[in-house]
Amino acid sequence: MPDLSINFAGIKSPNPFWLASAPPTNSGYQVMKAFDAGWGGAVWKTLGVPVVNVSSRYGGVNYRDKRLVGFNNIELISDRPLADNLREIEEVKKRFPNHAVIASLMVQSRQEWHDIVRQSQDAGADGFELNFGCPHGMCERGMGSAVGQEPKILQMIVEWVMEVAQKPVIVKLTPNISDITEPAMAARRGGADAISLINTIQSIVGVDIDQFAPYPIVDGKGTNGGYCGPAVKPIALNMVKNCAQHPDVRLPISGIGGIENWRDAVEHILLGASSVQVCTAAMHFGFGIIREMTSGLEQYMVDKGFNTIYDFVGKALPNVLPWEQLNMKYKVTANIHEEKCIGCQLCYTACEDGAHQAIRLNAGTRVPEIIEENCVGCNLCSLVCPVEDCITMDRTDDGTQHLTWRERTEAGDVPVEFNDEKAGGRHHWVPEPTAALGKERHKTLPGKARVLNGETEVPAGV
Amino acid sequence: MAEFSTPTSEQEFQLNFAQLKPHMNRTEALYESSRCLFCFDAPCIKACPSGIDIPQFIRQINSGNETGAARTIYEANYFGNACGKVCPTEVLCEGACVYNLQDVKPIEIGRLQSYATTKVIESGKKLFGPRADNGKSVAVIGAGPAGISAACELRALGYAVDVFEAKSQPSGLTVYGVAPYKITNEEALAEMAYLQAQFGYNTHFNSPINSRGKLAELENKYDAIFLGIGLGRTNELGLPGEDKINCTGAVEFIAELRQHHHEVAVGRKVIVLGGGNTAMDAASESARLGAEQVVLAYRRGKDEMGAYEFEYDLAKGVGVKGLFNVAPVEIVGNGYVAGVRFVRTETTDGKVQEIAGSEFVEPCDMVIKATGQAKQTEFLSLISGLKLDGKGRIVADAHTGQTSNPKYFASGDAWNGGAEVVNAAAEAKLTARGIHAYLSK
Numbered sequence: 001m002p003d004l005s006i007n008f009a010g011i012k013s014p015n016p017f018w019l020a021s022a023p024p025t026n027s028g029y030q031v032m033k034a035f036d037a038g039w040g041g042a043v044w045k046t047l048g049v050p051v052v053n054v055s056s057r058y059g060g061v062n063y064r065d066k067r068l069v070g071f072n073n074i075e076l077i078s079d080r081p082l083a084d085n086l087r088e089i090e091e092v093k094k095r096f097p098n099h100a101v102i103a104s105l106m107v108q109s110r111q112e113w114h115d116i117v118r119q120s121q122d123a124g125a126d127g128f129e130l131n132f133g134c135p136h137g138m139c140e141r142g143m144g145s146a147v148g149q150e151p152k153i154l155q156m157i158v159e160w161v162m163e164v165a166q167k168p169v170i171v172k173l174t175p176n177i178s179d180i181t182e183p184a185m186a187a188r189r190g191g192a193d194a195i196s197l198i199n200t201i202q203s204i205v206g207v208d209i210d211q212f213a214p215y216p217i218v219d220g221k222g223t224n225g226g227y228c229g230p231a232v233k234p235i236a237l238n239m240v241k242n243c244a245q246h247p248d249v250r251l252p253i254s255g256i257g258g259i260e261n262w263r264d265a266v267e268h269i270l271l272g273a274s275s276v277q278v279c280t281a282a283m284h285f286g287f288g289i290i291r292e293m294t295s296g297l298e299q300y301m302v303d304k305g306f307n308t309i310y311d312f313v314g315k316a317l318p319n320v321l322p323w324e325q326l327n328m329k330y331k332v333t334a335n336i337h338e339e340k341c342i343g344c345q346l347c348y349t350a351c352e353d354g355a356h357q358a359i360r361l362n363a364g365t366r367v368p369e370i371i372e373e374n375c376v377g378c379n380l381c382s383l384v385c386p387v388e389d390c391i392t393m394d395r396t397d398d399g400t401q402h403l404t405w406r407e408r409t410e411a412g413d414v415p416v417e418f419n420d421e422k423a424g425g426r427h428h429w430v431p432e433p434t435a436a437l438g439k440e441r442h443k444t445l446p447g448k449a450r451v452l453n454g455e456t457e458v459p460a461g462v
Numbered sequence: 463m464a465e466f467s468t469p470t471s472e473q474e475f476q477l478n479f480a481q482l483k484p485h486m487n488r489t490e491a492l493y494e495s496s497r498c499l500f501c502f503d504a505p506c507i508k509a510c511p512s513g514i515d516i517p518q519f520i521r522q523i524n525s526g527n528e529t530g531a532a533r534t535i536y537e538a539n540y541f542g543n544a545c546g547k548v549c550p551t552e553v554l555c556e557g558a559c560v561y562n563l564q565d566v567k568p569i570e571i572g573r574l575q576s577y578a579t580t581k582v583i584e585s586g587k588k589l590f591g592p593r594a595d596n597g598k599s600v601a602v603i604g605a606g607p608a609g610i611s612a613a614c615e616l617r618a619l620g621y622a623v624d625v626f627e628a629k630s631q632p633s634g635l636t637v638y639g640v641a642p643y644k645i646t647n648e649e650a651l652a653e654m655a656y657l658q659a660q661f662g663y664n665t666h667f668n669s670p671i672n673s674r675g676k677l678a679e680l681e682n683k684y685d686a687i688f689l690g691i692g693l694g695r696t697n698e699l700g701l702p703g704e705d706k707i708n709c710t711g712a713v714e715f716i717a718e719l720r721q722h723h724h725e726v727a728v729g730r731k732v733i734v735l736g737g738g739n740t741a742m743d744a745a746s747e748s749a750r751l752g753a754e755q756v757v758l759a760y761r762r763g764k765d766e767m768g769a770y771e772f773e774y775d776l777a778k779g780v781g782v783k784g785l786f787n788v789a790p791v792e793i794v795g796n797g798y799v800a801g802v803r804f805v806r807t808e809t810t811d812g813k814v815q816e817i818a819g820s821e822f823v824e825p826c827d828m829v830i831k832a833t834g835q836a837k838q839t840e841f842l843s844l845i846s847g848l849k850l851d852g853k854g855r856i857v858a859d860a861h862t863g864q865t866s867n868p869k870y871f872a873s874g875d876a877w878n879g880g881a882e883v884v885n886a887a888a889e890a891k892l893t894a895r896g897i898h899a900y901l902s903k
């Protein structure tokens with residue numbers, strides 16, 4: 001059996017799955033239930049001076065029939081008195097001494113930071129997470145992302161915390177910034193032990209087109225909120241990678257953002273995270289999802305022969321390069337596996353209208369045909385094809401050659417003038433513009449889509 | 463058998479004849495429309511005789527534009543709601559859906575279609591209207607799918623339209639012939655009311671055009687006449703005993719059933735003669751009316767039946783038994799039907815031959831003849847110069863629907879010899895344009 005346990009900057013946890021600071025960690029009741037279910041740790045709902053929330057707090061993004069592919073909230077930090085939270089932290093730690101309980105904190109003055117760190121320490125918290133991320137409400141009061149966006153202030157607050165903290169300190173970063181590594185480096189300079197990212201992304205999740213107001217609607221009005229859930233994973237992954245690769249950050253990373261199953265967690269870990277946090281998925285499906293996450297992670301580790309999480313933390317990082325270092329001699333070409341094709345022709349219309357006119361239709365069959373010499377290997381058709389492995393992108397270069405943009409630049413072999421001979425698209429076939437006029441309309445609006453223009457025949461009688 | 467007990471009230475009738483394609487709610491429509499791949503040059507559109515832009519209306523449902531979806535449907539087919547419910551989608555759009563090739567359930571196009579159209583019918587939303595009066599008028603004979611579709615299209619082109627219908631209600635066989643588990647009378651008539659409110663054609667019910675005099679009147683008064691008269695009564699078999707009590711034609715039996723529901727009595731053991739879709743319907747309906755045994759007797763083998771496979775499956779599903787390779791020779795009984803004398807047959811080189819000495823009597827107390835509908839040749843002979851083909855179908859131009867008497871145009875069963883509602887609706891729409899082209903010359 002692989003060992004799922006972690007030691008994250010000194011915080012020990014039976015597995016890398018933590019609940020992120022959010023409603024699921026609002027109370028001792030919830031955290032105990034979560035630990036019972038199998039979660040390894042919990043970052044308590046952010047403590048500070050208790051807030052008052054509005055009613056109508058969340059909004060969702062649905063894609064067709066899929067609910068909550070994106071989620072947003074306009075909630076603030078904990079609205080419960082600090083003493084209640086601390087008492088419950090203590091109780092949880094008593095019953096679950098080997099699980100990680102991390103106190104998420106957000107206050108203003110140096111004194112407040114000192115007080116709240118000391119008190120949570122006394123309550124038995126295994127570490128702290130400084131919430132410099134909340135992108136709504138709290139930032140209007142000079143906290144949350146207002147801090148996360150100012151590396152100098154962030155560093156100063158971390159220094160205040162380090163003056164009294166005897167347990168590891170994690171700084172939670174906001175993604176609402178152009179370069180995530182700047183606050184990450186500030187955290188390091190301030191002496192933090194680790195970073196966690198991402199907090200939510202400032203967002204308007206949708207607009208009610210009848211009430212003319214953004215979601216969630218509070219008495220006819222709305223405000224920008226924080227975006228999270230499956231839709232934000234790609235943004236989180238990129239930011240985790242940026243922090244993990246930066247030579248001056250060098251801090252353990254707790255990956256957050258769009259994690260719903262073991263696969264999402266593995267992706268975060270491969271890009272450098274050594275613990276992962278989950279909020280939206282637990283809010284959507286409850287704590288029970290942890291069973292699929294741990295079993296999936298375990299199976300993956302068995303299949304790959306990994307004994308500990310650390311065998312693959314950051315394992316994909318060497319393969320994430322700047323664009324200029326990619327091999328330009330590598331070439332793939334689309335290949336339709338006829339026997340699998342169901343004839344939806346989505347690949348055809350995608351390539352015809354959205355790519356390189358490299359797919360043709362032939363009379364008498366619904367199976368499209370790749371025009372190999374026109375195919376640039378963009379992958380689009382294989383991405384739109386609804387049948388698994390029906391269009392494969394097959395390597396067509398012989399694999400012996402390697403040439404990067406950087407090497408070409410160094411060799412003076414890149415286009416520099418507007419009409420340069422070396423332009424990539426120069427020797428690639430492009431249809432004449434006028435070919436599109438009228439007579440090619442069937443390529444966009446086929447057959448009966450135009451029936452009302454009287455272009456079709458009377459259906460033959462039976 | 464006796465899966466169904468005889469319905470004694472409207473409520474029990476509705477249970478026995480529960481809709482095969484019940485209404486979708488918004489959630490179901492959202493989920494189903496989400497499955498659609500929105501194919502390019504979608505095969506489902508090509509398989510629809512009326513060419514409804516199916517991926518377009520499914521996309522509109524998916525994005526919450528049900529009104530737009532209904533418009534897309536009605537622009538192509540005025541019987542959009544009826545077709546969604548009664549079309550043999552298994553062999554049309556849904557049969558062509560690309561999902562079939564993956565052995566995945568095809569998109570429920572019919573139900574999505576009715577979902578959208580039902581919404582606008584219920585709301586009464588105005589989607590269409592007549593064009594400004596062009597001063598010309600057309601008489602439409604028959605208020606079936608063909609006649610009403612022609613009336614709508616002609617109004618949209620600016621003609622004054624009078625529809626003459628022999629029966630007391632519009633929609634033709636949609637309300638007098640199609641099986642009650644496919645569409646209810648209320649649904650069929652609601653669509654008719656909706657269309658009439660949108661387009662404003664005049665209807666004259668209980669007004670058969672059945673004499674040379676009435677035809678002459680129409681010829682004088684109108685610029686063109688549209689024939690949407692469908693087919694006639696069930697063909698006579700010419701067998702001894704055919705006039706016995708409880709020996710009835712399928713079309714007549716079904717028309718009764720559609721109007722009187724549980725008040726229609728069925729025998730305890732029913733023999734249905736025929737192998738087409740109407741035979742399947744009549745057999746299923748007898749079973750659902752509580753007949754203890756229903757036997758489907760057909761002259762040839764099972765695989766040679768004209769009925770769609772799914773229609774036969776539907777009949778089998780309610781306990782109907784097939785009796786193949788038998789030909790009826792006599793309806794026996796003393797006043798009342800007591801059985802059918804059959805002779806066994808075999809098919810050699812496509813020809814059915816009776817096997818001498820193989821006669822037997824299959825007892826029953828009701829016989830339903832589903833042996834095809836007669837053409838209305840007698841009525842059609844009143845129209846001068848009107849040509850019929852060898853099978854009694856009206857001969858008309860394939861593009862314009864114009865008959866050999868230039869003033870008369872035709873569509874639907876009377877022209878195609880008997881097809882589906884969707885064919886009648888699609889043909890009539892184009893024929894209306896044929897009339898327009900003719901009167902615009």
Ligand SMILES: Cc1cc2nc3c(=O)[nH]c(=O)nc-3n(C[C@H](O)[C@H](O)[C@H](O)COP(=O)(O)OP(=O)(O)OC[C@H]3O[C@@H](n4cnc5c(N)ncnc54)[C@H](O)[C@@H]3O)c2cc1C
Nearest residue numbers: 604606607608628634635671691692874875881882883886
């Ligand atoms: C038993 C049965 C089941 C069917 N089931 C289905 C099904 O499930 N799905 C499907 O798509 N199709 C089905 N059909 C076929 C479908 O009903 C017809 O194809 C369609 O109704 C044809 O439309 P129409 O307008 O040409 O004729 P009809 O629907 O027959 O309408 C003709 C109208 O003209 C009227 N009329 C006739 N002569 C005159 C006159 N001289 N003066 C005034 N009015 C006149 C009639 O009363 C009738 O109302 C079924 C048919 C039958 C018989």
Ligand SMILES: Cc1cc2nc3c(=O)[nH]c(=O)nc-3n(C[C@H](O)[C@H](O)[C@H](O)COP(=O)(O)O)c2cc1C
Nearest residue numbers: 020021022046073131199228229257258278279280
């Ligand atoms: C309703 C809600 C409240 C949140 N409150 C906090 C909070 O108090 N402190 C904090 O650090 N992050 C808070 N977050 C952010 C989450 O901890 C997490 O960083 C973010 O949701 C991304 O993870 P996910 O994609 O798994 O949801 C909140 C998120 C949500 C949805």
Ligand code: SF4
Nearest residue numbers: 351375376378379381
């Ligand atoms: S890979 Fe791109 S260019 Fe090649 S066929 Fe597919 S869509 Fe067209």
Ligand code: SF4
Nearest residue numbers: 341342344345347385
């Ligand atoms: S997208 Fe895939 S299934 Fe559809 S036509 Fe292209 S190859 Fe065939």
Ligand code: SF4
Nearest residue numbers: 498499501506559560
């Ligand atoms: S064939 Fe099926 S999947 Fe494709 S557009 Fe039609 S209904 Fe949708």
